[in-house]
Amino acid sequence: MTKLPTRSPTHEDVPIGRLSSMGLELEEIADDEVVAIDALAELAEDRGRPASHYLAAVSLATDLKVGPDAVTSVRVCVGTCQRYGALDMLDHLVTRWGKSGGFVIAPVSCLDQCDKAPACEIHGPHGKLVLAPTTAAGLDEALDSLTS
Ligand code: FES
Secondary structure: OOOOOOOOOOOOOOOHHHHHHHHHHHHHHOEOOEEEHHHHHHHHHHHOOOHHHHHHHHHHHOOOEEEOOOOOEEEEEOOHHHHHOHHHHHHHHHHHHHHHOOOEEEEEOOOOOHHHOOOEEEEEOOEEEEEOOOOHHHHHHHHHHHHO
């Protein structure tokens, strides 16, 4: 992490202790170090928690990755970017994935765009597209053109 945005944070981090316990729950449903996004979303719904919290736990509290794999991968920073709305971006992506799929969500701890939080990168046959700061509309626009 280098710099922070000059604007004030709008969100709070999920406490690391809570992420750790969610990480243990994820390890129980993982298969070969991969947690399926639909299983993660179902677990989140059962527990009454946002799917984004479990996705943050994947990166910050486990060695797991999210599946199933896809040629297009959306890397979402869940480090300090949490304080600037990164978890909202993740929940948006989970909803979108549930409707049309076509990509895999890859939560990561930093993308080196800390001063432009929340940061995402879309990787695929097109190369790498950096979205920072990310908005739900920006993600939709990018995924519409890159995954259709
Ligand atoms: S904390 Fe560095 S890009 Fe999010």
